Amino acid sequence: MAGDSKYGLSSTAGADVFEALANIELVVTDCDGTLLYTDKALGQPAIDAVRRLQAAGVRFTAASSRPGKGMRHIVEALGIDMAYASYNGGSLVEPGTWKLLSSHKLPRDVVQTSLDTLAAAGVDAWVFIDDAWYLTNPDATYVPLETRTVGYEGVRVARFDDLDLDAVDKIVGSTADTALLTRVETGLQQQLHGRGHAARSQTYYLDVTSIDANKGTAVRELARLANVPLERVAVLGDMGNDVPMFEIAGVSIVMGQASDAVRRQASLVSTSNDDDGFAIGIEAIVAARAGG
Incomplete structure (x- = not known):
């Protein structure tokens, strides 16, 4: 039943979702309000958590409303080595070369x-x-x-x-x-x-x-590029523009400061972004994969 807690997370979808954490092969995160603190800083707990996740063999990338150029310093700081999504999934960008892989313009x-x-x-x-x-x-x-x-x-x-x-x-x-x-x-x-x-x-x-630019479409394409089934994808977010990716991923983790309407769309609830809710979510995946 909903209301179960583990790894510092609470479930809105029952205890089975914690078991799904052990099978995650790809993580896609929102940036502002999720990965980053409210002052836009990338905290050391988040950096350390992503490093442990990558060391565990889990792919990691980001999907943000920012322009691609406005995500470069985050991509470089976290060692993201696969495509990432900008403009709410409207564009996919290749790290390093910063080549635009796809884009959806507004009519x-x-x-x-x-x-x-x-x-x-x-x-x-x-x-x-x-x-x-x-x-x-x-x-x-x-x-x-x-x-x-x-x-x-x-x-x-x-x-x-x-x-x-x-x-x-x-x-x-x-x-x-x-x-x-x-x-x-x-x-x-x-x-x-x-x-x-x-x-x-x-x-x-x-x-x-x-209409073709949303984070759900982006996650679907990122999972295809990584050759990972959607049920083995975890996503993290905090706002209404993150809900489309909550709807298709195997596990969705929402930050604690999110509105009730957004929280109800996610399978797991963490603490707020300023209370390291992102790092807690990532560490939960690492722990679950390790059999913790």
Whole structure:
């Protein structure tokens, strides 16, 4: 029955899920709010846990809402040697060469609908094309945070219409008014149904990506590349944009600070990201594989 606990994790799916940990061959993790602390730092407990996981023969990679370039320092720090997913699964990137293996661009009509909706709601919009980040308001609340997160500055433009809007990978709406962003998220999901995907990657960020760009699709492709069946894949996350990968992986571990709605979609619950919930989840897999 649900409510069982082991390895510092609690189960929402019964005790059998702990046995599944011993069979994990591939781990895919979200970055912000999961692998990283809230201040965007990569902690030593996470680094040590990933090293032990890799030493145990388990493949490891990441799937993030970030652009590929904004994930490079994480990939290098953790010795990731297989493809990783950026833009919520919209692109797959090869480490080292940083070659783009695949990408899913937003249809032009989805781009226009999203930008118009964000503007009407008074929500700051950013446009990402390849690894470039474009913005019209450099004084927006979350520009300094995004600069620190991705590791480079956005490019100011007078208007987005001057860009190649047929080549957009992701649109982000950002605001400190999280209640407003929740309403905008719901409205955009309805407007873009069947045409695009809208989901928050943070409480203050709303990501719009291709209908084919989601972390579930990314995990499916990463598992295929690693030749690992989905039932032997474990994923870790904390937000609504992580739910698609929760739905297809054999084991899903959610961070403790996640909303109740997201927590219900995962099979195991860890502590918060700031309480090393990621490291606890990884160490559970290592321990289970060792017969602990």
